[in-house]
Amino acid sequence: MAEKSSVKLHGMWASPFAMRANLALKLKGIEYEYIEEDLKNKSELLLQYNPVHKKVPVLVHNGLPVVESSIILEYIDETWTDPPHLLPKDPYERAKVCFWAAYLVFPAKGETQQSMLNELLQKLDVAEEGMKDIFPNGAPSYSQDVKPGYLDIVFYSLFGTHEVASEFFGVEFLTPEKYPLLVSWIEALKQVPEVQEVTPPKEKIMGFYQYYRQKFVPPKA
Amino acid sequence: MAEKSSVKLHGMWASPFAMRANLALKLKGIEYEYIEEDLKNKSELLLQYNPVHKKVPVLVHNGLPVVESSIILEYIDETWTDPPHLLPKDPYERAKVCFWAAYLVFPAKGETQQSMLNELLQKLDVAEEGMKDIFPNGAPSYSQDVKPGYLDIVFYSLFGTHEVASEFFGVEFLTPEKYPLLVSWIEALKQVPEVQEVTPPKEKIMGFYQYYRQKFVPPKA
Numbered sequence: 192m193a194e195k196s197s198v199k200l201h202g203m204w205a206s207p208f209a210m211r212a213n214l215a216l217k218l219k220g221i222e223y224e225y226i227e228e229d230l231k232n233k234s235e236l237l238l239q240y241n242p243v244h245k246k247v248p249v250l251v252h253n254g255l256p257v258v259e260s261s262i263i264l265e266y267i268d269e270t271w272t273d274p275p276h277l278l279p280k281d282p283y284e285r286a287k288v289c290f291w292a293a294y295l296v297f298p299a300k301g302e303t304q305q306s307m308l309n310e311l312l313q314k315l316d317v318a319e320e321g322m323k324d325i326f327p328n329g330a331p332s333y334s335q336d337v338k339p340g341y342l343d344i345v346f347y348s349l350f351g352t353h354e355v356a357s358e359f360f361g362v363e364f365l366t367p368e369k370y371p372l373l374v375s376w377i378e379a380l381k382q383v384p385e386v387q388e389v390t391p392p393k394e395k396i397m398g399f400y401q402y403y404r405q406k407f408v409p410p411k412a
Numbered sequence: 413m414a415e416k417s418s419v420k421l422h423g424m425w426a427s428p429f430a431m432r433a434n435l436a437l438k439l440k441g442i443e444y445e446y447i448e449e450d451l452k453n454k455s456e457l458l459l460q461y462n463p464v465h466k467k468v469p470v471l472v473h474n475g476l477p478v479v480e481s482s483i484i485l486e487y488i489d490e491t492w493t494d495p496p497h498l499l500p501k502d503p504y505e506r507a508k509v510c511f512w513a514a515y516l517v518f519p520a521k522g523e524t525q526q527s528m529l530n531e532l533l534q535k536l537d538v539a540e541e542g543m544k545d546i547f548p549n550g551a552p553s554y555s556q557d558v559k560p561g562y563l564d565i566v567f568y569s570l571f572g573t574h575e576v577a578s579e580f581f582g583v584e585f586l587t588p589e590k591y592p593l594l595v596s597w598i599e600a601l602k603q604v605p606e607v608q609e610v611t612p613p614k615e616k617i618m619g620f621y622q623y624y625r626q627k628f629v630p631p632k633a
Contacts, residue, residue, distance in 0.1 A: 243515060243538055257507045259514060269503035282490035286478045293480060294464065317464055 198223035201237050201249040203230055205399045207348035208260040209248040210389050214347070215267050217385040218275060218338050261292070264341055275338035291321060292345040304360075311364060319370045330375035333383050346373075347380045355393050359400045419444035422458050422470040424451055426620045428569035429481040431610050433469040435568070436488050438606040439496060439559050481569075482513070485562055496559035512542060513566040525581075533585060540591045551596035554604050567594075568601045576614050580621045 200216065200223055202209030216223050228237055228247050240249045240256035250257045250266065257266045268277040279285045295318060301307030325342070333339060339347070350373070353365040367374040380386050421437065421444050423430030437444050449458055449468050461470045461477035471478045471487065478487045489498040500506045516539060522528035546563070554560060560568070571594070574586040588595040601607050 262507050262510045266503050266507045282487050286483050286487045289483050
């Protein structure tokens with residue numbers, strides 16, 4: 192009796208939040224229609240589905256909207272209960288994963304580029320240490336049977352393309368010398384086919400940074 | 413074979429985050445030891461259990477720490493699976509509850525008291541409208557069989573003592589004329605015995621505001 196369900200995702204290619212939803216759907220092997228939003232001219236549907244925040248991503252499942260990337264990931268995992276599971280079943284393991292994901296996501300609040308960088312480095316210091324508890328045997332290696340989960344998705348969406356950011360901003364921040372576990376985690380994730388599918392090409396990211404800088408940082412006289 | 417488990421909660425009476433954990437444990441009928449922390453002189457245990465944020469609440473279950481109020485609430489609900497359930501089982505209903513809880517919790521960012529108040533009123537406008545979807549038949553009425561859940565707990569921790577705040581700051585913000593659904597929701601929650609148990613007396617809250625104001629707002633010359 193299982194009818195084929197309708198799954199649509201409203202996203203925007205450069206949004207790390209939308210990347211999380213895209214990656215989760217691909218990892219779970221769920222067929223879906225992807226709708227790219229123009230954030231300067233949002234679709235009527237996006238505004239209707241997410242009237243409070245008016246943001247991507249929005250997952251629309253059989254006509255019902257789910258918003259906020261962390262909530263979308265939980266919804267996906269609870270609705271399509273076949274493996275791979277994005278979150279551990281054990282409540283304590285699950286709590287640890289949710290703690291670290293929330294920790295990574297919380298935005299840097301610095302008022303200057305330097306203070307934001309300092310805050311980011313402090314965060315990476317804590318994460319490098321904390322991940323030793325999550326990965327006691329070192330960075331995970333993925334396979335058909337061991338897929339990335341919730342924490343991997345959040346981490347990759349934030350730091351997966353750190354090398355492009357480093358090149359553009361001229362600041363090396365995620366070095367293998369200082370953060371061996373985090374960097375080898377990223378390297379392992381880069382090998383995963385679904386991760387490769389959702390990663391934009393370097394030139395496209397560089398172009399986005401360029402656009403962003405021109406728009407938000409007034410040129411010096 | 414079920415051994416009696418050890419449940420401890422490190423909290424601080426004026427923290428709305430700690431109130432959430434206290435209220436959740438009481439609503440689920442879980443026996444626990446409450447440890448009041450002096451935030452000016454945090455216990456060694458608190459620092460050891462929550463080295464990243466060093467904040468209350470911390471739930472310690474059989475020696476394992478769980479931190480962050482939203483994660484603690486999910487952990488409690490998943491670990492003690494008997495009713496009452498804090499979160500709906502249906503993934504879509506659950507997503508809606510988590511969305512609104514996150515919306516309510518997100519802090520006002522205004523830089524002056526007036527801009528914070530404006531932001532708060534906008535938030536309440538959206539919440540009053542949004543709760544019509546959550547409570548299509550008006551504010552819930554609670555009983556032995558219908559206990560407050562996750563969203564009720566978060567809402568009450570933020571707005572349950574709004575009348576004390578209004579009196580102290582001299583600003584009426586949550587009026588029944590403007591927010592009939594939100595105010596009747598609070599009134600219903602105030603009748604719940606577990607809610608009454610975790611609500612500090614008015615004089616104590618007033619004293620806390622007084623202390624806070626003296627500490628953080630320099631007196632005018």
